[in-house]
Amino acid sequence: MTFVTTDIDECNEKKICPVKQNCVNEVGSYRCSCINGYRKVEEVCVPSLTIYLAVGIGIVSLLVLLLGCSWIYWGLKKRKFIKLKEKFFQQNGGLLLKQQLSNHQNSIETTKIFTTEELKKATNNYDESRVLGQEGYGTVYRGVLLDNTVVAIKKSKIGDQSQIEQFINEMIVLTQINHRNVVKLFGCCLETEVPLLVYEFITNGTLANHVHDKSLSSLLSWEKRLKIATEIAGALAYLHSSTSMSIIHRDVKIENMRLDNDYIAKVADFGASRLVPLDQTQLNTLVQGTWWYLDPEYIQTSQLTEKSDVYSFGVVMAELLTGKKALSFDRPENDRNLAISFVSAIKEDSLLQILEDHIVSESNIEQLNEIANLAKRCLSLRGEDRPFMKEVANELERLRSMEKTPLGNFDVDGKKTEYLLSATSHSFNIDVGIGCSTSTNC
Structure with a gap:
């Protein structure tokens, strides 16, 4: 079975x-x-060992691929970044700056090209707490460099080509200036979308603050005011006649003057400045500047000359003498424009009524009258009737060093004695004789 x-x-x-x-x-x-x-x-x-090898090879290959892709990505990104910086460098006037620096060896030694990373770190990535204010054509930041140097970093507004052009102009002008009474340019950064300028940091603010802020103006004695006026005049005279090309500031005003802790004056903000070849005496330009400081002749003709700065400086002198702003709609209509009312006061023999009270004393009244008349000459409507800036600087230096002479009885409140009237008249006659070599109409 x-x-x-x-x-x-x-x-x-x-x-x-x-x-x-x-x-x-x-x-x-x-x-x-x-x-x-x-x-x-x-x-x-x-x-088995084969599996281990296969997996290992696979992992290594993947890592190599990832690293290769990353290297290519970062390489392309770095190349793009470099090209972008080169584009900004050219766009922000880098080539022109290089050319200018090559023509001025001293500028090469003193002007540094900062990197974007340096200035970001110095300003804590342009933190709002570092903003010092708006100056002319850009925002100014307080910065601290790696060596602990405190600087002012000026950054123009993004997308405003006219401001970038002003920055380039200011940079080129400042690379040619070396004067103790001109704000020093440490360097610049041209690798960003907008150019950045790095200046010395002036600790005591603007002259405008000290003259127009009542809490500060009382601390600004006449001696300090005269010293400041003399230093500003000396700096402007240097710009006009002591550089390789004459420099017309074109925006002389009290807000563009800085003071350090020792009340040493520094002329700033050269964005509107113009270089004038030595064989020229004037430039035909678009009228630019702060209106109530502008030379009337320049406004009418568009012809910019050294005398245009002289007129603007005359307004600054009037502000130092009176403590008044160059333009104020809070004053009566006939007194709104300081230049006009100041000249009228001298012609009407009422200067003492408009001088700032605390700067007047028995010992300086003659000096005040002479300086007021010097300011009046600077404010002449015709440029040919104004002195050159060098003459103004020399005259202020002379008056500053002049011994103070007591003039007898004087009422600080503005009531003049018979002697004061004669001193005032004498002072007017002296000034007319000094300033009118080219014209009798001062």
Whole structure:
């Protein structure tokens, strides 16, 4: 009798082999074998060396690919950044600046090209708490360089091409100036969308603050005011006649004069300035500047000359003498424009009524009259009737060094004695004789 044995495929019934093992059916039984790439070690399937190698090679290849892609990405980004900086450098007048610096060896030694990273760090990424104020054509930040030097960093407004042009102009002008009474330019940064200028930091604010702020003006004695006027005049005379090309500031005003802690004056903000070749005496330009400081002749003719700065300086002198602003709508209509009312007061022999009270004393009244008349000559409507800036500086220096002469009785409140009237008249006659060599109409 023959028995037929039916084999049961256990592999089909259920999953009976551990993970990573295949079920292999045998007659009457089954066995478990490791899947490809695995080997059995003590009944457990573990990856073979081939798997380890394959995985390792795969991981390394992936890392190499990622590193390669990253290197290419950062390389392209760096190249793009370099090209962008080059574009900004050219756009911000870098090539012109290089040319100017090459023509002035001293400028190369004193003018530094700062990086964007240096100035970001110096201003804490241009934090609002570092803003000192608005100056002419840009925002000024307080910065601290790596060597702990405190600087003022001027940044123009983004997208305003005219301001960028003013920055380039200011930079080129300042690289040619080395004078103790002109704000020093340490350097610039041209690699950003807008140019940045780095100046010495002037600690005591603007002259306007000290003259027009009542809490500060009382501290600004006549001696200090005369010293400041003399220093400003000396700086402007230097710009006009002692540089390789005559420099006309074109925006002389009290807000553009700085004071340090020793009340040393510094002329600032050269964005509107113009270089004039030595063989020229005037430039035909668009009228630019602060209106109530502008030379009337320049307004009418658009002919910019050194005498245009002289007129503006005359307004500054009037402010120093009176403590009044150059223009104020808070004053009566006939007194709103200081230049006009100041000249009228001298012509009407009422100067003492408009002088700032605390600067007047018995010992300086003659000096005040002479300086007031010098300011009046600066404010002449015709440029040919004004003195040159060098003459103004020399005259102020002379008056500053002049010994003070007591003049007898004087009422500080403005009431003049007979002697004071004669002294005033004498002073007018002296000034007319000094200043009118080219015209009798002063």
